[in-house]
Structure formats: C-alpha cells, structure tokens
Amino acid sequence: MKRTSRDIRTANRYEVLRQIIATSPTSRQELAAATGLSLATVATLVGELLDLGMITEVGFEDSAGGRPRGLVAVNASGGALIGVDIAETYVHVELFDLALNVLARADEDMRPGESRPEQVVSHVAAAVGSVVAQAGIEGARVLGVGVSVPGQVDRDTGISEYAPNWDWHDVPLLDLLAEHIAYPLYLDNPLRACAVAELWFGAARGRGDAVVVNLGTGVGAGLVLGGGLHRGVSNSAGEWGHTTLVLDGRLCHCGNHGCVETYVGAPGIMQHLRELSPGSTLLHPEDQTATIDALAHAVTANDPVAVKVVRDTARYLAAGIADLVNLFNPEVVVLSSWVAATLGEPLLAEVREAVARHALRRPLAATEIVLSPIPTDPVSLGAATFALEGALQSVGQRTARRTAPARSRTAPPS
Amino acid sequence: MKRTSRDIRTANRYEVLRQIIATSPTSRQELAAATGLSLATVATLVGELLDLGMITEVGFEDSAGGRPRGLVAVNASGGALIGVDIAETYVHVELFDLALNVLARADEDMRPGESRPEQVVSHVAAAVGSVVAQAGIEGARVLGVGVSVPGQVDRDTGISEYAPNWDWHDVPLLDLLAEHIAYPLYLDNPLRACAVAELWFGAARGRGDAVVVNLGTGVGAGLVLGGGLHRGVSNSAGEWGHTTLVLDGRLCHCGNHGCVETYVGAPGIMQHLRELSPGSTLLHPEDQTATIDALAHAVTANDPVAVKVVRDTARYLAAGIADLVNLFNPEVVVLSSWVAATLGEPLLAEVREAVARHALRRPLAATEIVLSPIPTDPVSLGAATFALEGALQSVGQRTARRTAPARSRTAPPS
Numbered sequence: 001m002k003r004t005s006r007d008i009r010t011a012n013r014y015e016v017l018r019q020i021i022a023t024s025p026t027s028r029q030e031l032a033a034a035t036g037l038s039l040a041t042v043a044t045l046v047g048e049l050l051d052l053g054m055i056t057e058v059g060f061e062d063s064a065g066g067r068p069r070g071l072v073a074v075n076a077s078g079g080a081l082i083g084v085d086i087a088e089t090y091v092h093v094e095l096f097d098l099a100l101n102v103l104a105r106a107d108e109d110m111r112p113g114e115s116r117p118e119q120v121v122s123h124v125a126a127a128v129g130s131v132v133a134q135a136g137i138e139g140a141r142v143l144g145v146g147v148s149v150p151g152q153v154d155r156d157t158g159i160s161e162y163a164p165n166w167d168w169h170d171v172p173l174l175d176l177l178a179e180h181i182a183y184p185l186y187l188d189n190p191l192r193a194c195a196v197a198e199l200w201f202g203a204a205r206g207r208g209d210a211v212v213v214n215l216g217t218g219v220g221a222g223l224v225l226g227g228g229l230h231r232g233v234s235n236s237a238g239e240w241g242h243t244t245l246v247l248d249g250r251l252c253h254c255g256n257h258g259c260v261e262t263y264v265g266a267p268g269i270m271q272h273l274r275e276l277s278p279g280s281t282l283l284h285p286e287d288q289t290a291t292i293d294a295l296a297h298a299v300t301a302n303d304p305v306a307v308k309v310v311r312d313t314a315r316y317l318a319a320g321i322a323d324l325v326n327l328f329n330p331e332v333v334v335l336s337s338w339v340a341a342t343l344g345e346p347l348l349a350e351v352r353e354a355v356a357r358h359a360l361r362r363p364l365a366a367t368e369i370v371l372s373p374i375p376t377d378p379v380s381l382g383a384a385t386f387a388l389e390g391a392l393q394s395v396g397q398r399t400a401r402r403t404a405p406a407r408s409r410t411a412p413p414s
Numbered sequence: 415m416k417r418t419s420r421d422i423r424t425a426n427r428y429e430v431l432r433q434i435i436a437t438s439p440t441s442r443q444e445l446a447a448a449t450g451l452s453l454a455t456v457a458t459l460v461g462e463l464l465d466l467g468m469i470t471e472v473g474f475e476d477s478a479g480g481r482p483r484g485l486v487a488v489n490a491s492g493g494a495l496i497g498v499d500i501a502e503t504y505v506h507v508e509l510f511d512l513a514l515n516v517l518a519r520a521d522e523d524m525r526p527g528e529s530r531p532e533q534v535v536s537h538v539a540a541a542v543g544s545v546v547a548q549a550g551i552e553g554a555r556v557l558g559v560g561v562s563v564p565g566q567v568d569r570d571t572g573i574s575e576y577a578p579n580w581d582w583h584d585v586p587l588l589d590l591l592a593e594h595i596a597y598p599l600y601l602d603n604p605l606r607a608c609a610v611a612e613l614w615f616g617a618a619r620g621r622g623d624a625v626v627v628n629l630g631t632g633v634g635a636g637l638v639l640g641g642g643l644h645r646g647v648s649n650s651a652g653e654w655g656h657t658t659l660v661l662d663g664r665l666c667h668c669g670n671h672g673c674v675e676t677y678v679g680a681p682g683i684m685q686h687l688r689e690l691s692p693g694s695t696l697l698h699p700e701d702q703t704a705t706i707d708a709l710a711h712a713v714t715a716n717d718p719v720a721v722k723v724v725r726d727t728a729r730y731l732a733a734g735i736a737d738l739v740n741l742f743n744p745e746v747v748v749l750s751s752w753v754a755a756t757l758g759e760p761l762l763a764e765v766r767e768a769v770a771r772h773a774l775r776r777p778l779a780a781t782e783i784v785l786s787p788i789p790t791d792p793v794s795l796g797a798a799t800f801a802l803e804g805a806l807q808s809v810g811q812r813t814a815r816r817t818a819p820a821r822s823r824t825a826p827p828s
Binding site: 152161162209223225232233234236238239240242243244245249254316320323327328331358360361362363366367 | 566648736779
C-alpha cells in the first residue's frame with residue numbers, strides 16, 4: 001500500500017510509544033533524538049498519549065542548569081491488553097498491562113480432531129474469561145483482544161479465509177468470537193504476530209529492515225520493511241512457508257509441491273525423523289510438542305539420529321533463509337516461535353553455518369541471524385500488540401473506536 | 415532502512431515530478447488530489463521544481479468562475495539525462511530530455527571475452543560521447559549519467575562489488591568512468607533500473623507494492639514497496655535470481671545450486687534447448703540474443719521444440735513468481751527486460767496459467783501479471799531515472815550536487 005500522511009502519523013505514534021515503553025522514564029528531548037522526529041511532533045504525540053492515559057508525567061530530569069525537562073513513563077495500569085494465540089493443538093491466552101508485563105495466563109488444550117470453529121471459539125472464550133478473572137480487573141479497562149489464527153485472514157472483515165491445517169474456508173471468526181467476548185477484537189495470523197512482537201519488543205526494534213521467521217506447525221516470514229510491518233495489498237504477505245524449495249518435492253497441504261513448510265514445519269521435521277528412524281523413541285506420533293522436545297534433549301545428549309534430523313532441518317531452513325537474505329537484504333533475521341525456541345542454539349549454529357554457504361556475500365555481510373530474545377510466547381505478545389496498535393490508531397477518532405477493524409458487542413464482558 | 419523526514423520529502427518530490435511528467439499540463443490542485451499530499455506541500459515542491467528549471471508555468475486552466483488555476487508542465491528542454499545499460503554482450507546508451515523522450519541512442523557490441531573493466535569503460539565513454547554529439551546539446555545541460563551494471567554494486571562508493579558473469583570483484587567502476595566522463599555519475603544494477611523505470615513510467619506507477627521481474631542474461635526482482643524502491647540495508651535487495659528453486663539443482667555461477675537464474679536466465683534457456691534438441695537450428699551457441707529471437711519466431715510457427723522450451727521456462731518462472739506473490743502480496747508483477755520482451759505474449763500466457771496453479775488463492779486474487787508497457791529499453795530508461803532522482807535529491811543542497819553519490823571530475827565534458 002502507498003503510505004498516506006495519516007499512515008505516517010500512526011507510524012510515528014507507534015514509534016514514540018514503543019520508545020517510551022523501552023526506556024521509561026524518558027523526556028521529549030530524548031524521544032526526539034531516538035526517533036528522529038522533531039521536538040514539536042514528539043510533544044504533540046506525547047500529549048495524545050497522556051490524554052489517552054497510556055503514559056503519565058513522572059517528574060523532572062536533573063539538569064545541569066537550564067530548564068528542567070519533564071519526564072514521562074508508560075502508565076502500566078492505564079489499561080489491559082489480551083493476546084490470544086490459537087495454534088493447531090492449543091489455545092494460549094495472556095493478559096498484559098500497558099508495559100506489556102504478563103498479569104495472567106490461561107491455556108486450553110485442543111484434542112486432535114477438535115477443529116470446528118465453534119469448538120475453537122469456546123476454548124478462546126473460556127481462556128479470555130479466565131485471564132480477566134485471574135487479573136481481577138474491570139472489563140472496562142481492557143482496551144482490546146488481539147487474536148492470532150493460523151492461515152490467511154482478512155483482518156478488516158475478521159474472516160479466517162483459509163486455515164490449511166483445519167481446512168477452514170471463510171470462517172467469520174471475529175463474529176463468532178464477538179458472541180462471547182465484549183472487548184474490541186483484532187484478528188491476524190502468527191507470522192505477523194511474531195513480526196510485530198519483534199518490532200515492538202524484540203530483535204527488530206529500531207531496525208529498518210528485518211525478517212522474522214516463524215517456526216511452528218506452520219511456517220512464515222513476517223516482513224519488517226522501512227521500520228513497519230509489510231502486509232501486502234491484501235494482508236497476506238510473508239507466506240514464505242509456501243514458497244518452493246524443492247521443485248516437484250513433497251506434497252504440501254496448500255496443493256503445491258516442495259514448499260519450505262513441508263520440510264521445516266514441525267510435521268515436516270517429524271516426517272524426516274520417521275523416515276530416518278521409523279521406530280525412534282523420540283517420535284510421539286500424535287504430539288508435535290513432545291517430539292520436538294525429545295529431539296532437543298537428544299541433541300544435547302549427542303544422539304546421532306537427533307543430530308542428523310536437526311542438521312538436515314537446518315540445511316533446508318538455511319536454503320530458505322538465504323533466499324530471504326538475497327531478496328530483502330535485511331539487517332536481521334530472527335528465528336521465532338516454539339520450534340525455534342525449543343531447538344534453540346544447536347539449530348541456530350547449524351543455520352548460521354549453512355546460510356553462509358548459500359547466500360550472496362554482500363547481503364550476507366549485512367545480516368545477523370538471531371534467536372528471538374522474547375522470553376514469553378511471542379504470538380500472544382504480538383496479538384496483544386495488535387490490540388495496542390488498534391487503540392493507538394483510533395486516536396483522534398475515539399468515537400469510532402468500537403467500529404471496524406475492531407469488533408465488539410455492547411453486552412457486558414463474559 | 416528506516417525512513418527519515420528527509421527521505422519522505424525526497425519521496426514526495428519524486429512523486430510530484432512523476433505525476434507532472436505523466437499528466438502535463440496540470441495544476442497544483444490536481445497534483446494534490448493525485449498524490450494525497452496537502453496543497454501547501456505540493457506548492458512548496460512545485461516551487462522547488464520551478465527553481466530548478468525542471469518544470470515551467472504554462473498559463474491558466476479554464477475555470478467556471480472562481481480563481482483561475484495556474485498550470486505547470488515538465489520543461490523538456492530544462493536538462494538532459496543519460497542512461498547507460500551495460501550488459502554482458504553490449505553497451506546501450508540513450509540520451510533523454512526531461513520528459514524522458516529519447517533524443518539519441520548509441521550501441522557498442524562487446525565480443526565474447528571482452529570483459530576487462532577498461533574495455534567496458536572505453537565502450538561506455540565512446541557511446542556517451544556519441545549521444546551527446548548526436549543530440550547537439552551543451553555539456554552543461556546534462557544533469558547526470560546513470561549507469562546500470564550487472565551484479566552487486568555499492569552505489570555510494572561507485573564500486574562494482576561482484577559481477578558474476580565477468581567474475582569482477584571490487585572494480586571501482588565509477589572512478590574509472592570519471593576519467594572519461596565529466597558529468598555526475600550514478601551507479602546501480604539492471605534489476606533496480608527496471609524497477610525504477612516501471613515505478614516512474616510503467617506498470618508500477620501509482621502502485622504501492624509491485625515486483626518487477628527482470629529477465630535477461632541475469633535475472634532479478636526489483637521490489638517496489640510502499641510506493642518506493644526497496645533497496646535493503648546494503649543496496650542488494652532483489653536478488654531473486656539467486657534464490658533456490660531446485661534444492662541441489664543446477665550449479666550456478668554464484669556457487670549455489672538450483673538458483674532461479676540457472677533455469678530462466680538466457681543461458682539457462684539455451685541449456686534447456688541444447689538438452690532437449692542438441693542439434694537444433696534454433697541454437698546459436700555464442701549468441702544469446704539470436705537464440706532467444708529464434709525461439710520466439712519458432713513458437714509463433716508452432717515448432718514443438720520451441721513450444722516445449724518456452725512452456726518449461728514458463729513453468730520454472732511461474733514457480734519462482736508464485737514465491738514472490740506469496741511473499742510480497744503485490745498488486746502487480748511486471749515481466750521486464752529483453753528476454754521477456756522477446757518471448758512476449760506466449761511466455762506471459764503460460765506464466766499466468768502456471769502461477770495460478772502454484773500461488774495461494776488470497777495473494778493470487780490481488781495480483782495481476784503483465785509485460786512491461788515501456789516501449790524502449792527499460793534498463794537505460796531506469797538508469798537515466800537514477801540520474802533524475804540524483805538531481806532531485808540534491809535540491810536544497812545544490813552546492814553538494816557534485817559530491818557522492820554523484821561522481822564527476824571538474825574537467826570539461828569529453
């Protein structure tokens with residue numbers, strides 16, 4: 001999309017709040033220096049955030065002579081944000097204060113086959129109710145609920161257009177959720193949730209161009225370009241999992257052959273383990289998490305099969321990451337989501353070595369490859385960030401806050 | 415890179431001049447409506463362009479009552495721009511007026527093996543001298559010379575860091591050229607030249623997100639994102655030719671295996687023809703242009719070998735283009751450069767059909783795939799556009815016009 005002056009104002013608002021969250025307390029002068037915005041622009045944006053109650057004045061900086069500078073800090077108790085991570089096997093929900101500290105968590109397991117939209121919605125509603133109750137906050141203080149669901153989503157209409165692992169087509173997920181949840185709702189998918197989490201709070205913060213590689217059951221690459229999330233013309237950019245790595249290779253559930261995801265997504269890794277060692281005790285056929293955990297432990301113990309599976313996975317992954325390095329020439333590639341977190345440093349070491357063999361020298365020299373530094377679930381953090389962005393986008397049009405893209409009903413919180 | 419307010423001013427200046435070139439004569443009001451900029455901003459930018467002599471006042475619009483609106487138009491004779499397309503087998507140079515009409519052309523053939531930097535530089539100098547003489551213009555009116563050279567370039571230092579087809583490493587090309595050419599010089603590569611040509615004058619004009627697929631001896635994908643060229647952190651974004659299509663496939667001169675370029679670049683197409691039909695009369699072993707021309711004619715005549723070569727090429731190309739569609743979710747994919755122009759509609763038809771089989775439904779629905787509408791050489795047009803952008807970037811710092819990234823010597827024009 002072309003950027004309008006309104007987009008730029010919104011992006012500046014994000015940038016200033018991001019900086020305040022990272023460095024509270026801070027002064028308008030420091031914010032101007034850190035963001036490259038003029039002091040007048042910063043003062044206007046700080047005024048808006050003060051009006052919203054998202055930040056607060058916290059006194060004055062010591063100054064060696066000269067006029068003392070007012071300090072602002074994030075107002076942690078100025079509101080609550082909820083992030084919902086719907087995965088193929090679980091629903092994980094976290095409630096955050098405005099400094100993005102986790103105040104409450106709830107998990108719901110989904111049994112294999114439990115994949116009807118109504119079943120998923122009922123798990124989400126239960127978990128959201130649970131975190132609000134645990135945190136003991138008034139419903140009115142919840143600024144919004146961000147929901148991440150795998151696959152392609154239309155975030156304006158709140159429709160899950162295509163969720164390949166469940167074979168969902170055009171499910172009106174936000175309307176279904178709004179029957180149970182009375183807060184403003186924001187829908188998007190895990191690859192973009194992970195990217196936004198890194199952009200606000202992780203390894204992409206302050207970077208112009210970054211690629212956040214999301215390794216879970218599904219696989220994607222969230223694109224941070226020019227300091228903002230690149231969504232593409234219909235919010236489906238980043239489908240790196242469905243780019244071809246092996247022409248005429250493994251059949252993918254998307255209908256294509258040889259997609260990156262079929263080799264480096266959790267089911268692809270399990271398939272590789274099964275092919276290498278059919279009776280392996282590492283393999284838990286119905287449980288991806290248990291299998292990847294077992295692999296990670298076995299690698300630490302130098303188990304040869306596990307070492308080979310991780311090395312081969314890293315090789316596939318590296319060929320795909322080298323493609324991203326050559327195409328985007330980013331400052332940083334971040335490995336995120338649960339498979340990356342579980343396989344950790346051994347995977348990272350193999351990936352770095354193999355990317356160096358595949359990528360062109362010039363973009364390679366400009367790129368570092370890191371594991372996500374976010375200690376909690378990046379998907380629910382990113383989903384909560386969508387709700388935060390939604391609240392910030394509505395500045396200056398506060399009467400419209402409860403209309404699209406946020407959705408809510410007027411009923412009291414469930 | 416993160417966008418600074420200076421980047422945004424420069425981008426707005428580009429946008430206004432682009433619109434004036436496309437719709438001369440036009441009013442400030444129409445420009446504001448077309449660009450989304452405020453009337454005050456447009457008035458400032460128009461004032462700068464008038465001061466530079468790039469545009470001129472051309473009277474008033476008829477208005478049904480109300481104050482008559484002043485009209486501006488591009489000042490075609492306000493300067494000249496030179497675009498240099500250095501390819502593996504030729505040097506092609508065009509001289510343009512400021513409306514980007516071609517005033518003169520010169521070609522130099524390069525024989526196989528004629529690949530030392532000094533040889534290439536001497537061809538470029540001869541052709542540049544020729545176009546200036548043909549056009550009969552004063553040297554002082556040449557605003558700059560844009561030079562496109564294959565491979566990876568550092569445009570700030572003017573160094574050709576790596577040109578794979580000639581095995582150039584760290585050639586100080588701009589310094590070598592500046593010994594013969596006295597105008598400001600701007601260096602970049604064909605994939606970005608093609609992208610900028612489409613962005614200013616072709617199928618990407620007015621589009622937010624576009625991918626310009628450059629099909630020649632080398633292959634690349636220029637990325638137009640958010641209405642501007644995405645260069646990446648070290649100006650090497652877009653190396654789609656060196657992304658993996660067939661893991662462990664054909665050896666590429668970049669050292670990797672299975673790169674897109676080895677299948678859809680002109681030498682890759684010739685290799686396929688040779689494998690299918692070793693004694694084919696279509697094959698001109700030392701002449702890529704003649705071979706691709708012969709293929710194009712034979713396809714029109716329904717020659718089964720030629721039809722199969724083009725279909726197979728389209729299939730490789732489509733798998734790679736589907737990757738770009740899934741990753742970027744662009745509004746348009748433009749097929750540019752000489753191989754695309756020569757194979758034309760038959761290639762396009764096959765590509766469209768095959769992309770539809772490979773890409774995900776949601777991004778596919780948002781994308782059109784077209785041949786470049788630019789009737790002349792897009793690389794030299796794009797290279798001239800780099801010189802135009804360079805001249806526009808120097809607004810407000812005109813004393814610095816003759817410093818980096820433009821390079822020139824103080825000697826009179828050769």
